[in-house]
Amino acid sequence: MSLMQMLSFGDTGWGMALLKAALMTVLLTLAALVVGALVGSLVAMAKLSKSVPCDTWGMPIPSCSGGFRSCW
Structure with a gap:
């Protein structure tokens, strides 16, 4: 079986499966x-909030996104 037959959209080809996989990836x-x-929007709003509980909740999130070592 040639490469073009394997990539075709017919009964013996993998073309439709590859197209579905590409669509799923997108x-x-x-x-x-x-x-x-x-x-990101919720964390940014919490960081910019004047409310103390929201600002406290939003504070550790950006530092943790750099890696878990910086959280602990």
């Missing part, structure tokens, strides 16, 4: 971007 990347943006 969707996972977009989901991670949205979650990261939401968490």
